[in-house]
Amino acid sequence: METIKLDISKTGIAVSAEMQAKAQAANALLESGKGAGNDFLGWVHLPSSISAAEIEAIEKQAAKLREKAEVIICIGIGGSYLGAKAVLEAMSDPFRFLHKEQTAPVVLFAGQNISEDYTYELLEAVKEHSIATIVISKSGTTTEPAIAFRLIKAEIEKRYGKKEAAERIVAITDKARGALKTLATNEGYPTFVIPDDVGGRFSVLTPVGLLPLAAAGVDIAALVRGAQEMERATADGTPFGQNPAAVYAAVRNELYNGGKKVEILGSYEPKLQYINEWWKQLYGESEGKQGKGIFPASVTLTADLHSMGQYIQDGERTLFETIISVAKPAHEVVIEAEAENLDGLNFLAGKRISEVNRMAKLGVQLAHVDGGVPNIRIEIPAIDAHAIGSLLYFFEKACGISGYILGVNPFDQPGVEAYKKNMFALLDKPGYEEASKAIKARL
Numbered sequence: 001m002e003t004i005k006l007d008i009s010k011t012g013i014a015v016s017a018e019m020q021a022k023a024q025a026a027n028a029l030l031e032s033g034k035g036a037g038n039d040f041l042g043w044v045h046l047p048s049s050i051s052a053a054e055i056e057a058i059e060k061q062a063a064k065l066r067e068k069a070e071v072i073i074c075i076g077i078g079g080s081y082l083g084a085k086a087v088l089e090a091m092s093d094p095f096r097f098l099h100k101e102q103t104a105p106v107v108l109f110a111g112q113n114i115s116e117d118y119t120y121e122l123l124e125a126v127k128e129h130s131i132a133t134i135v136i137s138k139s140g141t142t143t144e145p146a147i148a149f150r151l152i153k154a155e156i157e158k159r160y161g162k163k164e165a166a167e168r169i170v171a172i173t174d175k176a177r178g179a180l181k182t183l184a185t186n187e188g189y190p191t192f193v194i195p196d197d198v199g200g201r202f203s204v205l206t207p208v209g210l211l212p213l214a215a216a217g218v219d220i221a222a223l224v225r226g227a228q229e230m231e232r233a234t235a236d237g238t239p240f241g242q243n244p245a246a247v248y249a250a251v252r253n254e255l256y257n258g259g260k261k262v263e264i265l266g267s268y269e270p271k272l273q274y275i276n277e278w279w280k281q282l283y284g285e286s287e288g289k290q291g292k293g294i295f296p297a298s299v300t301l302t303a304d305l306h307s308m309g310q311y312i313q314d315g316e317r318t319l320f321e322t323i324i325s326v327a328k329p330a331h332e333v334v335i336e337a338e339a340e341n342l343d344g345l346n347f348l349a350g351k352r353i354s355e356v357n358r359m360a361k362l363g364v365q366l367a368h369v370d371g372g373v374p375n376i377r378i379e380i381p382a383i384d385a386h387a388i389g390s391l392l393y394f395f396e397k398a399c400g401i402s403g404y405i406l407g408v409n410p411f412d413q414p415g416v417e418a419y420k421k422n423m424f425a426l427l428d429k430p431g432y433e434e435a436s437k438a439i440k441a442r443l
């Protein structure tokens with residue numbers, strides 16, 4: 001099976017022997033389980049530990065939901081949302097909703113915001129359709145999904161009654177703790193467990209990602225196989241130059257040390273837009289701490305060349321770019337010749353759109369490199385479940401290595417608590433009385 005290829009030749013960086021050694025040591029530390037945050041290393045060998053029975057159990061549950069519902073609402077935020085959303089968008093026809101025949105249920109997302117309009121419009125849109133929900137929260141206490149779940153649970157119970165609701169609601173949460181676990185036990189919902197040692201942003205290959213994806217018809221076995229291959233390709237003991245995760249982690253740290261503080265992840269396939277969003281959480285929460293860390297940003301090209309292109313080419317020289325390039329499109333569209341040629345495009349006649357896209361990609365790469373924006377290229381053979389599985393694990397492994405090179409604990413996220421405390425104080429949550437007074441005085 002073809003795998004992903006990493007090209008760092010346009011970064012202008014030769015990874016120093018010292019950085020190579022750091023990357024190798026970081027990988028060894030990850031795999032030894034002795035580094036910072038080592039209670040959250042369950043993802044390292046997760047792909048190879050997923051059994052056929054687990055995949056089967058997930059597919060069985062997914063089939064039940066597919067039978068019952070035209071629309072499956074996936075509730076979650078952050079790592080309990082982005083992985084499923086990213087893979088689903090990558091694997092889906094963006095115009096699927098317009099097809100007269102729907103072969104799989106529509107999977108929608110909720111609980112990833114607190115927008116009243118989003119919530120209202122979602123509930124309105126599903127009125128005419130049969131529904132089920134997968135509610136996902138590792139902590140089981142996150143406010144955004146908890147609000148969405150309260151509303152969607154009420155809608156399901158109103159429509160189908162309590163007994164049937166327990167057939168249409170699946171919970172994915174901690175094995176023992178949290179309000180969602182208690183609720184699921186009391187109500188008798190089928191439940192899948194997020195392992196204790198897998199943090200939210202590393203959880204896409206647990207039921208958190210796999211159940212919604214299976215429900216949407218994604219080949220989760222192929223996704224996992226792709227990740228397993230990348231687990232092997234990035235194992236401790238692999239020579240530096242043959243380990244793409246170590247090389248990517250090392251190069252981005254070299255760039256960071258040389259003043260490149262912002263990494264822009266981009267691709268020329270709009271389907272990969274949510275892979276960018278998933279990646280931003282992965283790297284942002286893992287590395288952005290103690291006043292350190294590359295800021296993860298993203299673009300979708302060529303669209304954003306017409307909005308962000310000017311800045312990337314010409315603005316502050318603190319950027320580098322990482323492009324996910326897809327070797328083979330799934331479909332073929334050829335540009336035809338036109339007798340009048342009023343648009344002057346006949347020079348493209350006979351060419352496939354992908355050829356034009358490829359030339360745009362090569363042209364942009366050189367323009368940005370000339371403008372002082374180093375360029376890393378990650379090439380995947382195609383957008384399919386296997387390649388996406390490899391890509392996900394590649395980014396996870398590189399993230400762990402990179403965080404250790406940077407000298408942070410890549411597996412905590414203490415900074416996320418600050419907004420929660422303020423929000424609870426402003427909403428007069430019991431227990432926040434003092435904080436409420438203090439924060440309201442500042443408004």
Ligand SMILES: O=P(O)(O)OC[C@H]1O[C@](O)(CO)[C@@H](O)[C@@H]1O
Binds near residue numbers: 077136138142200
């Ligand atoms: O699955 P949970 O516990 O609801 O958390 C969702 C997300 O919220 C965070 O804890 C940050 O608020 C993320 O790390 C996590 O992915």
